Amino acid sequence: MKIIRLILLILHIGIFFLLTGMLLNAYIPPKISPWFNLLSLGFPVLMIVYISLTLFWIFCWKKRAFVFIFSGLLFFNASIRWINYMPAKNDLSDLKIVSFNTKGGKTAGEQNIEKYLNSQNADVLLLQEESGNGLNFSGYTRGSIKALTAVFTKHEIVDEKLIDPDSEYIRSYGTQTDIKIRGKIYRFINVYLHPFKFEKSMVKLDGNNVQDEEKIKNIVKRLIPTFKIHQEEVAAIRKAVESSPYPVILAGDFNSVPNSYEYYHLSEDLKDAFMETGRGSATSFHDYKFPIRIDYIFSSKSIQPVRYTVDRSVRISDHFPVIATFRLQR
Template sequence: MFIALVFLNPIKRWVNYSSGKKGSPELKVLSFNTKAGHMGRDKIQTYLKSQNADVILLQEEGKGYEIEGYQKVNPFGGFTVLTRHKIISQKIIRPQGEDLRIPGVQIDIEVKGRVYRFIDVYLHPFRFEKEMVKLNGDSDANEQKVKDVIKKLIPTFKKHQEQVGLLRESIENSPYPVIVGGDFNSVPNSYEYYHVSEGLEDAFLSSGKGSGTSFHDYKFPIRIDYIFSSKSVHPVSYLVDRSISISDHYPVIAEFAIDSK
């Protein structure tokens, strides 16, 4: 029983069965890595419009989308935020020096009389090719593949450590409740997951059902897309939308109950 309790939460970060909605949804947030629209920009545009979300956080999206009734914020290539509400401020979460690998952007948005800080995240990718993670019966070839994977892992983990530190500054310095969403290129139970989500609530863990798998290009379960929120913002539902396949990621959608002024 003790062992089961120790491993319960780590397992639930991959596969979870909550009791369903825990309140009335008042704020809908959609996060989606669009793969730069390579699988069909028109399809993505139609899908985003159909969701009627309050805030849309897009990654790997340089051009953005024009949706009637939405303001678009595109402060840096790779990130686009769309919202039906009033934008108070925006900022690029920028590393020091000449490093152009931006881990995210922060947008402060007023919703129903209260301001929230939304952070759109895209951590540096590992850039694995499918063949690199596909083992076969050749032990020598498989050993070399493992070595090649490790060579890519170490420098990327170091880069993630820096990027996570910048994200934590944005979270901890926020005068407003925070909602963080995006492509973390990191699985649950990782350094990135634990440190970014510290003090926050994982919407999938709180209100999700079934598998949290959000990246489907490798044909085996990987959860690397998340939506976290301050404790004062209560997740009431969470969905990995597998009804469409217009990117190598599935959109993730969370609804929240919020307190108006």
């Protein structure tokens, strides 16, 4: 039994250091070391094992349980970016946003997407993987820029711009749209970071050691270059946020999980609406069984999130729609 406990202790300490390494994404960009970003992908599993081992030490009445409990507090914020239980707010909202990767209508057809989004009666629709002219919403004005994203709003569009990374090799996947709402201008930044372009067969392990090892190698080979592309895209988006003379709402499909380099830097000086008001799981991509949150809505500190919902009642894309309401500063 002592040998088993020693092995579990070593495992527990190892997981602690892996989780701590994940936190370094706030400081170390992928072009210097992409390995910390890889750790963020495994956070749910690592955290579940960490908690399970902590409970084991409690059950065994070991003093080390207290060490792991207090050490685990380092990962509290990291955890509530995935699962959160904020009390419901009774504040009145005056802005509703839907961010949704429609997958170009390939899953359920454009008519079903139109029907759903029209039923939401949102002020602003921020769509990803939707650069065509297929969708049409009554009472909305569509932004004129096409970059695999689309903006629809019931309010006046004052200005719009493509967000270009500072590289001739990277295609822009983001836009900024300045919209006047009740006499005040807000900047909406709609992004779709470079996709990993995985198919299910590429990530599904089938128990064959040789084939599974080759699949894992191919996954890593695809992830690391994409992380580096994201770094340049993030820099361009941050420039659009920091140079904005207006309050900002940043939303979209980041193709990045919480606690990643992308998350830390895109959320800098902004509120994560899920952390402020979310309840339950923030998982927004449902094509795989593994919990994945890659869709977000952030806002400037002057914009107060009131409610955040991942709408799991519909499966009209491989993403769930993400809906947030806000209280605007008067």
